[in-house]
Structure formats: C-alpha cells, structure tokens
Amino acid sequence: MSFFKDLVQFWNAMGSLPWTIRVWAILYPLPQVLGGLYFIGETPGLVILLGRVLSFVIGSQVHRRRPFSKLIGPIGHAHWLLILPYLLYLLATQTLDDGLYWFIVYVCVIGMVSAVIDIRDTIGYCQRGESFYKRD
Helix, strand or coil: CCHHHHHHHHHHHHCCCCHHHHHHHHHCHHHHHHHHHHCCCCHHHHHHHHHHHHHHHHHHHHHHHCCCECCHHHHHHCCHHHHHHHHHHHHHHCCCCHHHHHHHHHHHHHHHHHHHHHHHHHHHHHHHCCCECCCC
16 A cells, blocks of 8 residues: 555544544644644744654554554654654743744643543553544
C-alpha cells in the first residue's frame, strides 16, 4: 500500500469512529494546521505545522498495522513531548506578536489535554493489552 493511500485510508477510517472522537479528531488538529499555515513564515508556526503533519503520517502507519488501535494517539503524538517544551520556552523568553503568542498558547493547552488522553489510553493498553476504538 502506498504512503498516500495509507493517509487516505486512515482519514476515511476516522469517519467510522464514535462522534466524540470524530469531533476531537477535527477540532484538535485543524486549528493547528490552519494556524501553522498562517504563521508558516515564523519558526514556531512551521514547527507546529510539521509536527501536525508528522502526527498524521505516524497515525496512518500505526492504523495500517493495527487498525483502530488506541495506541494511534500516544504513538502519533509522542514527538509533541519535544515540541511542547520548545513552545513553552518561547512563551516564557521571547517577545511574540499577539496572534502568534495566543496561537502557541492554544497549541500548548490543547496539546496538554491530548497528552492526558494519551496517558489514559496508554495505561489502559498496558493494563488490558491491545484495546481498539469501538466503531459506530
């Protein structure tokens, strides 16, 4: 299966998940992609955009091997553990224009919420073995 076909298959598979996961899967990454494109000329904007793209790529490959595994999120978001400290460092040490500042704040807050969900999924996986998302 080709790389792009994997991405399309992953995207289409998201449509069969419960509505709460579908809403999260749109509202979580979409603003990061759009904001990353808007701020692509700034290093943090580019880092956020590329981080989001990498999440899609990793998620599609996990889904290819283990469809609907609850490890798609934790594995697909692991690299954000490196990106978030960088973004928090920028917020604390750099003077940023207001739009970029609030975009980074949004990404950090939503990233931490996602990390809590990923930790919960990882603990469940470790306690019960492979667990899969139920599909509608």
